Amino acid sequence: MKIAVSAMGDDLNSMLDVRFGRCNYFVIYDSEDGLIKSIENSGQMAGGGAGVAAAQQILDEDVEAVITGNMGPNAFRLFQSSDIKVYRCESMKVKKAVQFFNEGKLQELNTAGPAHAGMGRGAGRGFRGGR
Amino acid sequence: MQEWAGVQAGDLGEEDRLNIAVLSGKGGTGKTTIATNLSVVTAANYIDCDVEEPNGFIFLNPAQIISQAVKVDYPVIDRKRCTLCGDCAKICQFNALVKTKKEVILFEKLCHSCRACRIACKHEAITFAKRTIGAIEEGQAGDLICRRGILQIGEPMAVPVIKALLENLPAGINLLDCAAGTSCNVVSSLHYADGAVLVTEPSAFGLHDLKMAVKLVRNFNLPFGVIVNKYNGDDRIQKFCQEENIPVLGTITYQRKAAEVYSAGKVLVELSVYKKEFCKIAEGMRGVFPWNWQ
Numbered sequence: 001m002k003i004a005v006s007a008m009g010d011d012l013n014s015m016l017d018v019r020f021g022r023c024n025y026f027v028i029y030d031s032e033d034g035l036i037k038s039i040e041n042s043g044q045m046a047g048g049g050a051g052v053a054a055a056q057q058i059l060d061e062d063v064e065a066v067i068t069g070n071m072g073p074n075a076f077r078l079f080q081s082s083d084i085k086v087y088r089c090e091s092m093k094v095k096k097a098v099q100f101f102n103e104g105k106l107q108e109l110n111t112a113g114p115a116h117a118g119m120g121r122g123a124g125r126g127f128r129g130g131r
Numbered sequence: 132m133q134e135w136a137g138v139q140a141g142d143l144g145e146e147d148r149l150n151i152a153v154l155s156g157k158g159g160t161g162k163t164t165i166a167t168n169l170s171v172v173t174a175a176n177y178i179d180c181d182v183e184e185p186n187g188f189i190f191l192n193p194a195q196i197i198s199q200a201v202k203v204d205y206p207v208i209d210r211k212r213c214t215l216c217g218d219c220a221k222i223c224q225f226n227a228l229v230k231t232k233k234e235v236i237l238f239e240k241l242c243h244s245c246r247a248c249r250i251a252c253k254h255e256a257i258t259f260a261k262r263t264i265g266a267i268e269e270g271q272a273g274d275l276i277c278r279r280g281i282l283q284i285g286e287p288m289a290v291p292v293i294k295a296l297l298e299n300l301p302a303g304i305n306l307l308d309c310a311a312g313t314s315c316n317v318v319s320s321l322h323y324a325d326g327a328v329l330v331t332e333p334s335a336f337g338l339h340d341l342k343m344a345v346k347l348v349r350n351f352n353l354p355f356g357v358i359v360n361k362y363n364g365d366d367r368i369q370k371f372c373q374e375e376n377i378p379v380l381g382t383i384t385y386q387r388k389a390a391e392v393y394s395a396g397k398v399l400v401e402l403s404v405y406k407k408e409f410c411k412i413a414e415g416m417r418g419v420f421p422w423n424w425q
């Protein structure tokens with residue numbers, strides 16, 4: 001089973017990034033053979049639709065579960081319609097998050113968080129999407 | 132006086148329009164106050180381009196308002212023709228289309244109506260439909276034409292409404308009351324402007340954001356002048372304008388009674404002291420914007 005974790009770096013020792021659409025990397029872990037792979041998040045620098053761009057990359061990787069902190073409504077809708085489960089996790093090493101997942105300690109995310117929450121400097125609250 | 136780089140008097144286009152954008156950089160400096168009052172004293176049409184929160188109609192009270200919907204295109208995918216190749220999602224620069232295992236999903240609010248998806252689709256599975264994102268309203272206040280764009284609540288993209296609003300402006304002088312800041316919404320309004328009036332206030336923030344607005348209008352090579360609103364004797368704006376060789380068109384004095392008139396939804400030129408100040412500004416505009424002024 002392949003699991004994608006939103007992360008600040010590109011390996012298992014990196015910290016989990018609680019932002020989904022604007023994280024730097026996705027670390028993808030295969031629980032069967034223990035293989036890991038990391039992909040750079042193309043949504044990170046997107047002008048808009050970061051979560052959607054990030055979700056498209058993950059859909060292309062054929063993962064079955066995603067571990068992250070929060071997820072906006074667009075990406076959440078995509079994973080729901082693709083039967084990919086999303087799990088919520090605090091910021092910790094990716095290795096530890098995967099271990100928690102294997103032990104069944106992570107909770108499934110059942111609702112989307114607010115849009116634009118990962119844009120930093122409080123932009124999520126007063127964001128005026130004037131593009 | 133500002134060097135003329137833009138249009139010359141007499142070649143303003145077949146319709147003989149002079150479009151003057153009123154912008155500020157900082158929010159709350161009084162763009163709408165200036166634009167509505169200047170409309171009255173210069174007999175200019177008032178165009179509210181702050182489509183996310185248009186409020187100039189409160190002061191000018193136009194009647195006989197006609198409303199027209201603003202619609203944008205969005206792709207519709209024919210599932211019988213779609214092979215789930217994903218080319219449309221790949222080409223989309225705005226992440227509006229996503230290919231899942233079962234279907235292609237559209238996020239209509241991210242779509243910029245660029246039509247690249249239809250060009251990329253090899254299976255002719257994409258057609259376009261229209262959806263309403265806002266409206267244009269137009270009415271008359273005496274001899275003045277008042278027009279405004281309204282973006283529907285929840286819609287993120289204001290530019291299509293601004294473009295629809297500023298196409299085919301009436302003949303004569305049009306004052307374009309822009310959004311705050313120097314965002315895309317202001318930039319797309321400036322595409323239609325022949326000149327600009329920068330409204331600011333004598334504060335550190337007012338000066339800081341004025342500098343951004345000056346940079347923006349200089350990029351557009353537009354003739355422009357500055358109005359100091361809420362003037363309280365602090366001359367930091369005038370000092371900056373002098374250094375930068377920018378004409379100051381006038382000042383509006385900071386007084387409690389201005390706020391009283393404003394909060395009653397009236398124009399300041401009802402008070403003689405403000406009428407004088409606005410007439411002086413109108414006089415200053417004659418020197419900056421070439422036009423067959425009456």
